[in-house]
Amino acid sequence: MKPKKIAIIGAGTAGLATGIRLQSQGYDVTIFEKNEKVGGRMYHLEDQGFHFDVGPTIVMLPEVYKELFSYSGANPDDYIQMQLLDPLYQLHYHDGTSLTLSSNLTTLMKTLESAFPEDAQGYLAYLADIYKRYSIANAEFIDHGFLKLKDILNVKNIKDTFRLRTFNSAYRSISKFVKSEKLRQTLAFQTLYIGVSPFEGPSIYTIISMIELLYGIWYIKGGMYSMAKAMERRFLETGGTLLTSTPVSSVLIENKQAYGVSTNKQDYLFDIVVCNADFPSAVSNLIPLEHRGRYTPKKFKNMQYSSSAFIIYLGLDKKYPTTVHQIRYAKDFKKNIQDLFAPRLPDDPSFYLYSPTQIDASLAPEGKEVLYMLVPVPNREDPSFHWDETMTQAFYDKMMDRLTQIKTFQDIKDHIQVSHIYTPKTWEETFHLMHGATFGLKPILLQSNFFRPQANALPVKNLYFTGTSVHPGAGIPIVLKSAKIVSDIILKEYPL
Ligand SMILES: Cc1cc2nc3c(=O)[nH]c(=O)nc-3n(C[C@H](O)[C@H](O)[C@H](O)COP(=O)(O)OP(=O)(O)OC[C@H]3O[C@@H](n4cnc5c(N)ncnc54)[C@H](O)[C@@H]3O)c2cc1C
Known part of the structure; x- marks a missing residue:
């Protein structure tokens, strides 16, 4: 039997990662990318010998980056070289004081005890609290999708949601542990990395600063764009087809089944279509109105x-x-x-x-x-x-x-x-990011976890979504998880 043919719209992080996962398992994958280079928001500019990472710069959870290469049968060290940064950051406050955050706990404790003597213990208590919630979030919410009603409405989920205690804002949750305004800012600022206010966003997003402090900030030799190039290289090595400068103009759908994609020049037939282009814009521009399910123009207008x-x-x-x-x-x-x-x-x-x-x-x-x-x-x-x-x-x-x-x-x-x-x-x-929102749909409570669009968000067979505006959300390690979720669904539903 011929392997299933899969089209992926977009060579962003999630598109490339989905391509590598599925092509390396034996599917026949073609990626369509509108821009002349891969990477999506993980883009690159070059001018007179200067190389700029355009979007992401902070590498967290390096093992998630590496897993992609191992999964496809390659040694990650042959593709990306990572080093732990020390210091993690230098922070400068409005009153002219500054703080150097070391990745070495011994050094960091000295810094904190001297800058915030009353808060050093609260800082450790904050880490312990959020670490516990991170373990629940990782196992129960980030690693898998919510595809069916029974995945959402079950006693375990409801219990886990309460165990996450996510209803407070990030800032309020931090404030329970530390008193210093500067330290509160230091731990709260990171929710902006996913485009939500720390005064509004669910408190679970303080896991971002915890991840930095406990697992470190890493640097990929050659900058973040090296990851995009490495993914492109691995995708091509596994036999995938990459069409750059090829914007998709619509997904072909008949009898509620996707059967290909159309560019302005021609139609291409496929068994399965995976859309990595950001969800709000992709649904609004590539999917005929009658197939958009509950994601109507009015719904997108009301989303945040x-x-x-x-x-x-x-x-x-x-x-x-x-x-x-x-x-x-x-x-x-x-x-x-x-x-x-x-x-x-x-x-x-x-x-x-x-x-x-x-x-x-x-x-x-x-x-x-x-x-x-x-x-x-x-x-x-x-x-x-x-x-x-x-x-x-x-x-x-x-x-x-x-x-x-x-x-x-x-x-x-x-x-x-x-x-x-x-x-x-x-x-x-x-x-193609709706409203130029760099982190897609805002991860407020009602647009997170089971409330976020899922991989099978539309009532159309053979059509899936991956990337920032679908579950689990924004950030490179998180969209790599989204690629894993969608690939695992395809492996299960369309076995080779
Ligand atoms: C300024 C900025 C800073 C960030 N900093 C960090 C950071 O430090 N660390 C971190 O982990 N994350 C960071 N992020 C978040 C992270 O970059 C994103 O979550 C991730 O890169 C998005 O990947 P994606 O696959 O979801 O989407 P995208 O990268 O947007 O990929 C989608 C692709 O689809 C293509 N496309 C769209 N429409 C079409 C079409 N019709 N036809 C064909 N192709 C199409 C697009 O051109 C794009 O290449 C940052 C993001 C930004 C913008």
Whole structure:
């Protein structure tokens, strides 16, 4: 019997990972990608010898990255080389104080005892509490999908939901353990990595800071884009077909069964279609209205979307010794976060700096530096966030002025060799993200776990979804889990 033919729409992390998993098991997989390069949000820019990671920069849970290669029969070390970062971050507070977070617990305890003597014990209690909840979340919510009603409505699920105690906000849950406002910010900020406010998001998302502190932040040699290239290489080695610069214009459906995809040039016939393009935009643009089930235009209008990101990528003709990851907190942290979802453009934003050339000279010409400045900003649902040239230039100028207020970077404007900008509009147009929401559907309680779109979200046979806006959610390790969930369903339902 001929192997089943599978089309995957999108060569983002989840699309490539699904491709590798299924092709390595013997299916015949073709990936269609609209852009000229793979990676999706894990994209890459190159200019005059400077290499920029466009989206993700922080590697957590390295074993999840490696599992993909092992699963396909390869040695992960032949594809990605990882190193543990120490320090994890340098954090700078509005009052001029700073904190270096070490990945070494002995060093970190000394730092915490000296900076927050009253909170060191509370910090450990917080870690123990969230670690326990993480173990439940991992086993019961992240590792599998909720495909049938009986997967959702059962006593165990209800019990586990209560054991997760996820109803509080992240900030309130942290505040029970530590008193210092600075330490609270340090542990709460990370919910923005999935585009939800720590003052609103379910408290379970404080697992992000726990994962960083207990399992470390890692760096992949060559930057994050090395992972995208490694996945592309493995997919092709296993015999998969990759069609870049090939946007899909619709999924072909008849009698409630998907049977292929259409580009503007031709139709392609397949047995199964997996959609990695972000769920809200993919359903709205690629699926005929009558097949959208409960995901109607009205439903998407009522759903909530994550925040977005304004990023400046600088290639500098001078070295600026700093750390790989830095966070600079706004003077009024709470107002800054409220602005993001009000939505208002923050006046005094918190921001994140990434300088991989501190430890990886391969990303810039000799003696030069790469600096990435990410400012969380509202998504584009409100039409005033058009991000036309004037708005973009004004915000760029403002953030560059803010950068020069930092002593290390005071002469930075004189040393810019190349610069690029991504606005919410760029994210929307380049990767088809609804409202330019960089982390897809916002993971509020009612859009998480069984409430998030699942792999089999539409009432159409042979059609599946994977990626950020479906369960389990945003972040590279999490979308790699989504790829595993969808691949396991296909392996079970369409055995070879
Ligand atoms: C600024 C930023 C910073 C981040 N930082 C981190 C981080 O530090 N660590 C971390 O773990 N995660 C981080 N994330 C989250 C992480 O990058 C994403 O969750 C993940 O990359 C998304 O992968 P995906 O497969 O879901 O989707 P995508 O990467 O969006 O892939 C979908 C693909 O589908 C393609 N596509 C869309 N429409 C079509 C069509 N019609 N036809 C063909 N192809 C189509 C798109 O071009 C894209 O390549 C960050 C994200 C952003 C944006």
